Amino acid sequence: MTINTESHISATDKATLDLQEKLDRLLAKAKLSKREQVQKNFRGLFPKLEEHIWQGKPLKEVLAAFNTLTQSNACLRTFNDMLAKERERRSKADDPVRCHACGKPLEVRAADEFTATGSDAPESNPPSSNSLEQE
Numbered sequence: 001m002t003i004n005t006e007s008h009i010s011a012t013d014k015a016t017l018d019l020q021e022k023l024d025r026l027l028a029k030a031k032l033s034k035r036e037q038v039q040k041n042f043r044g045l046f047p048k049l050e051e052h053i054w055q056g057k058p059l060k061e062v063l064a065a066f067n068t069l070t071q072s073n074a075c076l077r078t079f080n081d082m083l084a085k086e087r088e089r090r091s092k093a094d095d096p097v098r099c100h101a102c103g104k105p106l107e108v109r110a111a112d113e114f115t116a117t118g119s120d121a122p123e124s125n126p127p128s129s130n131s132l133e134q135e
Contacts, residue, residue: 005025034072041070046090049083050097 018062032040032060042049052062063079074082090096095107 038070038074039082040073042066043086045069046086053083054097054099085106 004029051060051068052065059079060076063074063076066079067074086098098105
């Protein structure tokens with residue numbers, strides 16, 4: 001005698017499924033904490049934030065706009081930390097910051113300075129004759 005497992009669900013399994021569904025509904029209704037909401041907004045706005053930083057907007061202006069738009073109160077240090085972590089996360093996911101004009105990946109050199117990468121990118125720091133060691 002074979003038992004059809006699809007139509008035969010024990011009372012325990014049904015109770016477990018009901019609990020799981022209730023849990024899903026409760027968590028779907030749960031609100032994000034303020035910090036989680038700021039992180040979610042930051043990730044959604046990250047490409048546009050990077051674009052404005054890349055265009056030379058002062059970081060303090062970008063931060064002020066972010067805080068106003070998202071009704072958050074992130075400080076410059078926190079904002080820099082979020083930028084660094086998101087850049088690292090995207091780099092690991094092979095989703096680097098890209099030039100919005102040509103689409104080529106940008107390399108972060110120092111505090112928010114970007115340079116184009118690739119063979120046709122201009123040399124960012126050409127060696128000067130003063131920096132060469134003399135023999």
